[in-house]
Amino acid sequence: MKAPPFAYAAPASIEGALALLAAHEDAKVLAGGQSLMPALNLRLAAPSVLVDINAIPELSEVSITPAGLRLGALVRHSRIGTNSAIAGAVPLLGLAYPHIAHGPVRTRGTIGGSLAHADPSAEWPAVCLASDAVMEVRGPGGGRDVPAEEFSLGIFTTAIEPGELLVAIRFPAWPASRRAGFAEVARRDGDFAMVGAAVTVDLGADGTCTDARIVLFGASSRPVRRREAEARLRGQVPGAALLREAASLAAQGIDPPSDLHASAEYRRRVAPVMVRRALADALSLPEARLAS
Amino acid sequence: MTPTESLSITLSVNGATVAREVPARLSLADFLREELRLTGTHLGCEHGVCGACTVLLDGEPVRACLMLAVQARGHSVTTVEGLTPAGGGLTPLQAAFQRHHAVQCGFCTPGMLMTATALLAGNPSPSAEQVRDALSGNICRCTGYVQIVEAVMDAAAGAEA
Ligand SMILES: Cc1cc2nc3c(=O)[nH]c(=O)nc-3n(C[C@H](O)[C@H](O)[C@H](O)COP(=O)(O)OP(=O)(O)OC[C@H]3O[C@@H](n4cnc5c(N)ncnc54)[C@H](O)[C@@H]3O)c2cc1C
Ligand code: FES
Ligand code: FES
Secondary structure: OOOOOOOOOOOOOOOHHHHHHOOOOOOOOEEOOOOOHHHHOOOOOOOOOEEEEEHHHHHOEEEEEOEEEEEOOOOOOOHHHHOOHHHHHOOHHHHHHHHHHHHHHHHEEEEEHHHHHHHOOHHHHHHHHHHEEEEEEEEEEEEEEEHHHHEEEEEOOEEEOOOOOEEEEEEEEOOOOEEEEEEOOOOOOOOEEEEEEEEEEEEOOOOEEEEEEEEOOOOOOOOEOOOOHHHHHOOOOOOHHHHHHHHHHHHHOOOOOOOOOOHHHHHHHHHHHHHHHHHOOOOOOOOHHOOO | OOOEEEEEEEEEEEEEEEEEEEEEEEEEEHHHEEEOOOOOOOOOOOOOOOOEEEEEEEEEEEEEEOOOHHHHOOOOOOOOOHHHHOOOOHHHHHHHHHHHOOOOOOHHHHHHHHHHHHHHHHHHOOOOOOHHHHHHOOOOOOOOOHHHHHHHHHHHHHHHH
C-alpha cells in the first residue's frame, strides 16, 4: 500500500524541529524511516505532518571522550557496526550489530529511531539497558536525561513526551575489566529476536565477579534487568555451574508473549539458554554454553 | 518553516540530473517507477522485507519503498537501469547471473543485483558466507538462492583475475 497524504518539512536545527512538533499536535518525527515508513505504507499511522530530522547535522555527531561514548540520535546502524572506534568504546554495540536487520535497512535505520520505536525485540534498547546508557531528550522547556531503565516503558512506548525529541544517547566509559556477551534466537539472521540476552560482567584482578548486568529482551513488553541473577554472580568466581544457575534465575518468573513467531512456552524455554550463552561468551567459558 | 504536501526536488538518477515537483508522500520507488518510468525497481512488499526495491543511494543500498522521494533531494540514486555499461550490454555481475541461471521469474533480480553490486564495491572478493549474509534481506521465491550465490562468487572471481 501507499502512505496516506501528509505535509512534510525537514528543519536544519533541533530548535526548528521542536518548533514544528509544538505547532502540529499529531506531527511525527521521521528518522531512518525503517519502522515509520512501513507503518505509513500499511496505514497503521496517519500523521498530518512529518518532521524529517535527517537534515540536522548535530544529530549525527559521535564523540568519544574519557567520560564515555555519545551517539547522536541519528547515527545509523551501519555506522555503529562499521566504525571500530564506536564498538571499541562500547563492545556490546559491536556484538549486537550483526543481529540487526539487513544491509539496506542498516544504511538508513538509526539508533535513536530504534530506541524511540521501542519494539520489545529490538537489540539497541537491550544494549542501552545493559550498558547503563542515558537518553538525552529535548523538548520546548529544555533538555532532560532519562536513564535507560526509565526510558522503555512498554511495547512501542517510551518516556519521550509529545513534542519532545530524543537527541543523543550517552554511554558511560567502559571499564577495562568489563566483559560483554550477546545472544539471540531469530527465525532468520537479521530478523527481530524471538528472545535474546545482553550481558556485562565486571571481573576483579582475582577473577571474582564484582558487578554484572543481565538483560533479557523479547521476553516481555520491554527489555528487563534480571537482578536476582546478577546478584548470584556477584562476589563469585564464575564457572560453568554458576552460569547455568544464574541463567535459570534470570528466566524465572518471566511472562513472555505468544505470537506468530514463537509461543510463550518456547520463549520461556529458550530465555535461559540465551542468558547462559551470552554469559559463557562474555567469560570465554565455551563449556558453559552447553546445557550440562 | 511551513510543512507542505508537495515539494520541488532535484537529484541525480543514474548519472542524469532530474528535477520534479512531487507529493511529499510519494515513495522513492514510486517516483522512479511512475514519474521516471524506471520500472526495473520492483515492489514486492512495500514494507522493507523483500528487498525487490533495493537501489543505491550515494552508493549504499537502501529500500526505495521506505524512503520518500523528497528525501533523495540532492542525492545520487542508482537503479538497475543505471548498471548498464556505457556501450550497452551487461555488467560482469549481470552476465554471471545469466550464465548461472540465477534468474527465473526475475522479480527479485534487480534487488539482488543492486545489493550484490554494493557488496562487491566494498568487498571485491567476499566469501560465500559473506555473500549469503549480504543477500539475506532479499527474498527469492524461485531459484533457491544457490545459483545467485554462485553467480556473485563467479563475478567476484572474474574481477580478481
Ligand atoms: C526488514 C526489516 C528488518 C528489521 N529488523 C530489525 C531487527 O532485527 N532489529 C531491530 O532492532 N530493528 C529491526 N528493524 C527496524 C530498524 O532497526 C529501524 O531502523 C528502527 O526500528 C527504527 O529506526 P529508524 O531510524 O528507522 O526510525 P523511524 O522509522 O524513522 O522512526 C521510528 C519511530 O520513532 C520515532 N522517532 C525516530 N527518531 C526519533 C527521535 N530522535 N526522537 C523522537 N522520536 C523519534 C518516529 O517518530 C517513529 O515513531 C527492521 C526493519 C526492517 C524494515
Ligand atoms: S518492496 Fe521494498 S522491500 Fe519489499
Ligand atoms: S527469480 Fe523469481 S523471485 Fe527470484
